[in-house]
Amino acid sequence: MAPFVSLLSTIALVSLPSAWAGVTYPDCTNGPLKANLACNTSASAHDRAVALVAAMSNADKLNNLVNNSPGFSKLGLSAYQWWNEALHGVAHNRGITWASGGAAFSSATQFPQAITSGAAFDDDLVQKIGEAIGTEARAFANSGRAHLDFWTPNVNPFRDPRWGRGHETPGEDALRNGRFGEAFVRGMQGSDSKDKNRVIATCKHFAAYDLEDNGGGSGGVTRFNFDAKVTVQDLAEYYLPPFQKCARDARAGSVMCSYNAVNGVPACANLYLMDTILRGHWNWTANNEYIVSDCDAVYYLGNAAGGHRYKASHAAAVGAAFEAGVDNICWATNGAAPSPSQAFSQKLFSQETLDRMMVRQFEGLIRTGLLDGPQGAYRNLGASDVNTPSAQALALRAAEAGIVLLKNDGVLPLSLSKEETVAIIGFWASKADEMLGGYSGTPPFNHDPATVAKQMGLTVKTATGPVSQGSGDTSAAVAAAKNAAAILYFGGIDNTVEKESNDRSSLAWPAGQLAQIKALAALGTAPVIVVKLGTHVDDTPLLAMPGVKAILWAGYPGQDGGTAVMNLLLGKTAPAGRLPMTMYPSSYTQDAPMTNMALRPGGSSSKYPGRTYRWYDKAVFPFGHGLHYTNFSAVLQSTSLSSPLSIQALTARCTDTYLDRCPFPDLNVNVTNTGKVTSDYVALAFVTGTYGPAPYPIKTLATYTRLANITAGNTQTASLKWSLGDLARVDTSGNRVLYPGNYTVLLDQPTLATFSFSLTGTEVILDTWPQP
Structure with missing residues (x-):
């Protein structure tokens, strides 16, 4: 998103325009919507959204497809700002009004950036952070100082060490980022029911986004025009799995499409990414979630200087984005204001698309209780829920x-x-x-x-x-x-x-x-x-x-x-x-040029060293490295894995809709503190072996857990939880395949303990990847 650093020192001290004020909850008892199905809390969120949108004129709909939406005065719906940030705490940006002088809402708990929280390898901790941030964010909204959706978390893998935004992410590993994102979203949105979300979380930036200006803009390559050339294998194996966890598994209410193009098509006009994969393959239509563009991304996919020039006009860019799956355009300060009306009048997107976009947006807001009245879920949160002692301790x-x-x-x-x-x-x-x-x-x-x-x-x-x-x-x-x-x-x-x-x-x-x-x-x-x-x-x-x-x-x-x-x-x-x-x-x-998106070494250049710990072995400090003030010994055990397991038997007894989520037998780890200092211990379980096609990664993180407060001389036992998908590999077509062979688990970095097991039978495709 376009930076708003200049606002940080002044935003709390000024009176913001009304369009930037926080959410106003409509009056469903005496207001214009009192007879509309939208105010019937017994109806489904989808039916309520459909009824609400049916009461809107096309002109009103078209005006409200941007982040700074003017609202629908005839329906009692005030202006709404979709741009709210809370990456590691409620943040300064357009959608949030801060008090001054030490008053309530002049501050909010600021947690570590995701890169530091990610280093804890503790998903329970991440979920608690998400819950605390979501609680404070909703308290701001209830007090008219914020809105109900927040553009967090950033789950893009930290592929290149030069990337300016890598610290916003949990790190370089796809599995770690996916679990982090899933835990954060579940915490932030809450889990009362599918129709009762504390706030809307937005997983960003979809997809293959990890370049700002190519180390100084050499060659004119920036995030606004970069075309990320990514193989189907790398997409399915690395760049997209964190979003799968966010969207398919955690049901994040929103996803943000990114500035860059992927294989020639800008992400915010990319039907393959947004429709075939996100909404189709991952069934992200179940709750009618919505997609928002990164700020000015739609402007730069048009004919803007320094952009992709994917479309000949700004109107054509807007139409392409909407027809590909974008539901709301963020406009920052760098480009011409988007004009959905102009695109619509030129028939660059359809009436069906217009109505669908509005339903998606309002269905998300209805799930947060926009129309549920003062007794709705989470409406009790207020100033006393911000900066609590428990949040500070966390x-x-x-x-x-x-x-x-x-x-x-x-x-x-x-x-x-x-x-x-x-x-x-x-x-x-x-x-x-x-x-x-x-x-x-x-x-x-x-x-x-x-x-x-x-x-x-x-x-x-x-x-x-x-x-x-x-x-x-x-x-x-x-x-x-x-x-x-x-x-x-x-x-x-x-x-x-x-x-x-x-x-x-x-x-x-x-x-x-x-x-x-x-x-x-x-x-x-x-x-x-x-x-x-x-x-x-x-x-x-x-x-x-x-x-x-x-x-x-x-x-x-x-x-x-x-x-x-x-x-x-x-x-x-x-x-x-x-x-x-x-x-x-x-x-x-x-x-390793920043523009080379390949993970595996070699390729067209014999000097290309590959990326991340899975393919690169000359690190100064490797992924997973971390010392203690004490010493540990460990033993890996599993009676279930003592004999070879049949792949066919494992998949036959799976009842999950998605085979990659089927549980694999637990592996127990017994960790003994052999030193003198009480300490936590992070159990990182990597797998290695020659199963599946060459080339083979050095090792791959398959699961992890954090054991807390192991006292000197004592042992703690934990069960390492993993799924069939965590052990699978991705073939050149993007299919996630579970292969027969001999597997070795490597505990810790450097290795502290090992465990070997075998899978028999024939290979099984756990996830058949749609082709472009």
Whole structure:
């Protein structure tokens, strides 16, 4: 979406136009709709929406196909803004009105960005985050400060480490992103019944979207004109499964189509993606959900400069989008305002399409209780449900759970007396705002590391550092570090560099920051502990410095990021997060163009190294890496898998509509804490083997779970849940196939335990993929 960063500092202080005000609930008792079936809460959401749309004129319908909808005054339906953001908490944007001066609704809980929450590998935690965000979002709406739909979560896989929006996602793995999205949507929308949603969640960006400006716009390739060339195999195996979980399995009320084209057709005009796959193959028509365009995406699929030029006119672009499946056009500030009326008058989309789009939009709103009156579900949520103690505790817990210990030479956790000085150095040390990341709202508080350390009673000396390349001056940092018992350096790439509309061209540590770390490590008077914020930078230089004793990665840990980091450094909590992405060497950018969407190595270029942990094995830190303050041993067990299993028997007893969702026998993991520190443990179960066609991935994440608070000397047991689809592979036609053969489960990264089993019989296609 087009960024609205400029609004962040002012939006809470101004009086917004009425079209931007929050939702107004119509009066179904005394208002114009009182006799309309739409107000009958005993009828289905679909029938109610059909009756409502039948009362509208075509002119009114056409005016309300855009994000900033003027409403239907004759029916008592006020203006409605479809653009509401809540990626990791209610955020500043067009649809949300913030109070000022510390009043109610002047702040909302800001959780870690998805990249940090994703590193916790805890779907229960993600669902609780979604529930907390959905609760606060609905409270804003009930108070007239927001609307009922929110454009979250972002489930695009983090394919390329340069992508400016990768931190908005749970990581690079399709299975992880899918489970994250499913858990988040279920939490946010609620599960009272299919017709009672707390809010509408929107899974974005559909599909194969992970490029902003190709590392600086070289060659003129931007997200507005990029044509992602993706094989059917890679679509079905990697780019689309997270959306399948969101749409088919979690029943997200909305999906957003993306800016880019896929194989020559812009995503927001792509009938194959939106109709054949999303609504057809995944049966996403069951609840009549709707599709919204990314902001100005329809403008750029027309004849706009810098766009796809897929259609010769703006009206033709609007018609193509609507006929392909888009139901609402978001218009930002960069393009001509969309004109559905002009497209309709030119017969570029039909009456049937117009009515269907309106029914889809209002059916979604009716499911949230738009017409249910003050006694409707979730209408009781208000100011007291925002910034609750439980939400604040959850934000801190999520930050702590997602921090990853990359290196530790035995110095962590720190043991410091109040008489000892700790040096806290770097740009991030006192920049709590930067720990929020993009698409943020105003948090109830911001806790940066330096302030938290002082509040803990430590003697603190601070020095700032450069953000990107910056200065190589190290004098202030060295002066602050003299006589310190420990040196904490907070650095990395922040969201002034990796952000929407901007891709990076380098994975190297910023030169100015690296110069500071070198100077601090060379002192030799105290251990240097580096805390990395942001996403990818190549730690190879740090690993070569004897003075750098420990490295943590925290991503964007949210409003309580400083507290979470200091708690881990001082041993108040123990690290157990795992990297949700591969940490690549800087050289990777030389061999892997951002525009190459292929996952597998080789292809037309022998130098092409492939993507993600499944195909690339030269990582600085691999996907799933994460150390602890203690040691663990583990054993994998399953009596059900001790003998070969017949594929035909497994599929024959499946009762699910979709074979890929059929359960596979549980694998039990017994984890023993053999050290001295109580700690969580994330059990990552990868599978490997030579089943199915070559080439073979190095390994593939098949399932995971998080075991909590394993005390020293004790053992916990968990059942690893997985499905037939989690063990299947995708062939070149996109079919998900369960193959006979010998399978080996690899627990942890690096491998801590293994388990082997066999599948017999003949291969079975669990999911037959529609061809373009």
